[in-house]
Amino acid sequence: xxxxxxxxxKVEPYIPGxxxxxxxxxxxxxxxxxxxxxxxxxxxxxxxxxxxxxxxxDPTSKELIQAIADFYQVEKEQVFVGVGSDxxxxxxxxxxxxxEDPILFPDITYSFYDVWADLLHIPYECQPLDENFHIVxxxxxxxxxxxxxxNPNAPTAIYENKQFVEDILQNNQDSIVIIDEAYVDFASxxxxxxxxxxxxxxxxxxxxxxxxxxxxxxxGFAIGSKRLIQAMSDVRNSFNSYTMSKLALxxxxxxxxxxxxxxxxxxxxxxxxxxxxSQLKELGFSCLDSQANFIFAxxxxxxxxxxxxxxxxxxxxxxxxxxxxxxxxxxxxxxxNEQMEMFIQALREIVK
Amino acid sequence: xxxxxxxxxKVEPYIPGxxxxxxxxxxxxxxxxxxxxxxxxxxxxxxxxxxxxxxxxDPTSKELIQAIADFYQVEKEQVFVGVGSDxxxxxxxxxxxxxEDPILFPDITYSFYDVWADLLHIPYECQPLDENFHIVxxxxxxxxxxxxxxNPNAPTAIYENKQFVEDILQNNQDSIVIIDEAYVDFASxxxxxxxxxxxxxxxxxxxxxxxxxxxxxxxGFAIGSKRLIQAMSDVRNSFNSYTMSKLALxxxxxxxxxxxxxxxxxxxxxxxxxxxxSQLKELGFSCLDSQANFIFAxxxxxxxxxxxxxxxxxxxxxxxxxxxxxxxxxxxxxxxNEQMEMFIQALREIVK
Numbered sequence: 001x002x003x004x005x006x007x008x009x010k011v012e013p014y015i016p017g018x019x020x021x022x023x024x025x026x027x028x029x030x031x032x033x034x035x036x037x038x039x040x041x042x043x044x045x046x047x048x049x050x051x052x053x054x055x056x057x058d059p060t061s062k063e064l065i066q067a068i069a070d071f072y073q074v075e076k077e078q079v080f081v082g083v084g085s086d087x088x089x090x091x092x093x094x095x096x097x098x099x100e101d102p103i104l105f106p107d108i109t110y111s112f113y114d115v116w117a118d119l120l121h122i123p124y125e126c127q128p129l130d131e132n133f134h135i136v137x138x139x140x141x142x143x144x145x146x147x148x149x150x151n152p153n154a155p156t157a158i159y160e161n162k163q164f165v166e167d168i169l170q171n172n173q174d175s176i177v178i179i180d181e182a183y184v185d186f187a188s189x190x191x192x193x194x195x196x197x198x199x200x201x202x203x204x205x206x207x208x209x210x211x212x213x214x215x216x217x218x219x220g221f222a223i224g225s226k227r228l229i230q231a232m233s234d235v236r237n238s239f240n241s242y243t244m245s246k247l248a249l250x251x252x253x254x255x256x257x258x259x260x261x262x263x264x265x266x267x268x269x270x271x272x273x274x275x276x277x278s279q280l281k282e283l284g285f286s287c288l289d290s291q292a293n294f295i296f297a298x299x300x301x302x303x304x305x306x307x308x309x310x311x312x313x314x315x316x317x318x319x320x321x322x323x324x325x326x327x328x329x330x331x332x333x334x335x336x337n338e339q340m341e342m343f344i345q346a347l348r349e350i351v352k
Numbered sequence: 353x354x355x356x357x358x359x360x361x362k363v364e365p366y367i368p369g370x371x372x373x374x375x376x377x378x379x380x381x382x383x384x385x386x387x388x389x390x391x392x393x394x395x396x397x398x399x400x401x402x403x404x405x406x407x408x409x410d411p412t413s414k415e416l417i418q419a420i421a422d423f424y425q426v427e428k429e430q431v432f433v434g435v436g437s438d439x440x441x442x443x444x445x446x447x448x449x450x451x452e453d454p455i456l457f458p459d460i461t462y463s464f465y466d467v468w469a470d471l472l473h474i475p476y477e478c479q480p481l482d483e484n485f486h487i488v489x490x491x492x493x494x495x496x497x498x499x500x501x502x503n504p505n506a507p508t509a510i511y512e513n514k515q516f517v518e519d520i521l522q523n524n525q526d527s528i529v530i531i532d533e534a535y536v537d538f539a540s541x542x543x544x545x546x547x548x549x550x551x552x553x554x555x556x557x558x559x560x561x562x563x564x565x566x567x568x569x570x571x572g573f574a575i576g577s578k579r580l581i582q583a584m585s586d587v588r589n590s591f592n593s594y595t596m597s598k599l600a601l602x603x604x605x606x607x608x609x610x611x612x613x614x615x616x617x618x619x620x621x622x623x624x625x626x627x628x629x630s631q632l633k634e635l636g637f638s639c640l641d642s643q644a645n646f647i648f649a650x651x652x653x654x655x656x657x658x659x660x661x662x663x664x665x666x667x668x669x670x671x672x673x674x675x676x677x678x679x680x681x682x683x684x685x686x687x688x689n690e691q692m693e694m695f696i697q698a699l700r701e702i703v704k
Contacts, residue, residue: 003526004553005579007451007497013586016411016593027407036403045402050603051388053568055379056561059368083435086592094471099359119446119590145359174355201356209408216405216598227357234365238471240438241368246568247599251402 014115020317026342028333029317031183031294033213035265035336038258041214041251048250057246059237064249067256068221072193077226080233081252083243085182085207085220089148090116092203092222095235096176097122099145106135108326110154110180133158133288133296141171150180152187152292155321155331159187159291162195169199176228178203183292185211185266186273193223200225210293211266212255219244219252269293273334279344283351294333296326302351304328310350316343366467372669378694380685381669383535383646385565387617387688390610393566393603400602409598411589416601419608420573424545429578432585433604435595437534437559437572441500442468444555444574447587448528449474451497458487460678462506462532485510485640485648493523502532504539504644507673507683511539511643514547521551528580530555535644537563537618538625545575552577562645563618564607571596571604621645625686631696635703646685648678654703656680662702668695 017030036042061081069076082088093116097103100123105113107126117124127139133156140147147168152159169177181204184191193204203224209215222232236243244252255262273295277287280297287297298304308320308330319331334340369382388394413433421428434440445468449455452475457465459478469476479491485508492499499520504511521529533556536543545556555576561567574584588595596604607614629639629647637649650656660672660682671683686692 002553004448004498004528007448007528008583009447009450009587011586011590014589014593016589019408019411030408032408033406035406037405041405042402045397045400048397050394050397053389053393053603054385054387054565056371056382056384056567057570059371083592083595083597086594090591095361096356096359098361115590119587146356176356176359201354213406215408215594218409218594218597231360234363235361235471237366237368238363238467239442240435241366242438242567242570243435245435245570245597245600248597251405 009119011119012115014112017319018317022315025315025317026335026339027317028335028339028343029319031210031292031333032215033210033265033269033293034334034339035213035268037213037251038255038261040254040258044250044254048247053246056242057244057249059241061244061249064219064244064252064256067253071256071259072223074193074196074223075226078196078223078229080222080229080236081244082220082236084209084218085180085205086112087218087243088205088220088222089178089180091232091236091239092178092205093117093120093122095232096178096203096228097146101143101145103146103148104140104144105148106153108133108153108156110150113148129156135160137164137167140168144172144175146176146178147172148178148180150182151192152183154183154292155294155319155326155329156288156296157183157290157292157294158288159189161189162192165192166195169195169202173201176201176203178205181206182210186270186293187291196224200227203228208252208255212262213265214252214255217248217251219248269334272337272340275337276332276334276340276344280347283344283347294331296329296331298329299351304330307347307350311346314346316346361471363471364467366464369671370669374667377667377669378687378691379669380687380691380695381671383562383644383685384567385562385617385621385645386686386691387565387620389565389603390607390613392606392610396602396606397599400599405598408594409596409601411593413596413601416571416596416604416608419605423608423611424575426545426548426575427578430548430575430581432574432581432588433596434572434588436561436570437532437557438464439570439595440557440572440574441530441532443584443588443591444530444557445469445472445474447584448530448555448580449498453495453497455498455500456492456496457500458505460485460505460508462502465500481508487512489516489519492520496524496527498528498530499524500530500532502534503544504535504642506535506644507646507648507671507678507681508640509535509642509644509646509648510640511541513541514544517544518547521547521554525553528553528555530557533558534562538622538645539643548576552579555580560604560607564614565617566604566607569600569603571600621686624689624692627689628684628686628692628696632699635696635699646683648681648683650681651703656682659699659702663698666698668698
């Protein structure tokens, strides 16, 4: 082996989920929104002059940060933006998880947490979900170097209420606690943002990829105390001062400004979700109590993997995880009513 | 101090250069291209449907990578793309600089290298430029954990030829050597890409921000052996699987496909640069031998800082570095002929 090869960082390469691209497919596998972004996004794009791309974007992302701050009624110094919530979370791991004590997160959760911890040499300890796939808050009361979990959790779609999160915060005044709220806009009780008034060590991370239909644009954000946001900005500026393109800033701002469209889309998805849950039940599925834009379901007879494969043959894509405890479940993104009808029709044939 | 504060990563925050925004300004301070991106970029934007933004972008960036591979006549497995060359370089530091021996780079150079090294806890040793601001290749023949320098160097604009780079490679078969070619398209002898055939440990990094007029879009790339590119992709995928937005992929591809426009812009900038150099000389400036889209110049009487301030009063922005050895120099980006005439006219008044 050549000497230089030993200095290459060894990572277990993360394999991103399948991104099939067939014209007739029904794509319910990566939790995208079935509806387009707010109409204002196309309008801003139509007026955009590419001549301006010769110049660097605003490194402070002022316009987008102000729009997010206005929407959530926080101060602009409490908002951090990044290239999707993955970028925001990776920066948060790098900024906040520098203890020798392990960070804590659930064993069944977003599959990037252990990847970031490995990459950044952060010690971690996974805490098992209970038999109903709920997080056990008492597991998070021990000494730790930080805490992170998604709420609703992925891929279970289970939401823990604000009191639950506050209990964890009260027992962790010495740790930074990150709540990854990628799916929170689909949860009835909503975000833990109000807890920011009481906890300077709380960081809330959200994304434009789900409820705002902008997965293709790569915009995520964090809201926290000024102290936490300043620390993240310092690290970000030491990594890359210009992460947000001029188009991400302009189109993202247009998206966040249309509150009515945002709420309409969410209501439609939640209503389709509830309908789909009843239909799945009639077909012999059990669904966890979903508070996200996807459902985590298992069938009482047919193995999940077989259903997954049979759907795929019909060009209907859902997500299947070959992992202990969840390898008989399917994660099904909520599409349009029409897509879900076709999906249910296909299931009728598959599980009959 | 609250206990969680001690786990926050301490960094010397990098302060990005000033981004003034006045309608009448002449902006010659951040090495942007004075000409717009290729006409095909606006065309692709005009046809872009924001409805598609609801879906994730292609995580393999296939279209853009293939266009770059075709342009440089390399294989697609030899190309890595990122959010500007800063993102590409940060990923390269993280992927390749994991030795306990220090990495080596010049003392006067791109100001991000030591920031990344500090952030990622990489040991480093700066090597002094000689009295004419040239890199001394023999400084790079000692034991090291990797080598990086820009060519042309920044902010000097001085270019070292291919034989010089090859000498460093021949003396460093055990290290990964990164040549940061952000400005190479403006250098007469061009890129060291042909050396890739002989050196598997060479990584060449370039950007769309300068010669391709796309600073606002955030696109950079690396070309190297398949072994190096695979390692970078593995780390990148462990950090963020979707760094490139759909618009970055589409607009970037349109930009790289127009070779004729690219060459025309470069020729215009080089010709303006040479003219500006003669004019500066007549006004009592000495310029280093610039092979970039900027000039590094010092005046025989008037201190650089005074000239910088006087230009600023006239809304003409150039770059001044308050650093040892270079604190009597100005870095002047090459604008259009018209802008440079106005700049020279202002200087005539200032240094008279």
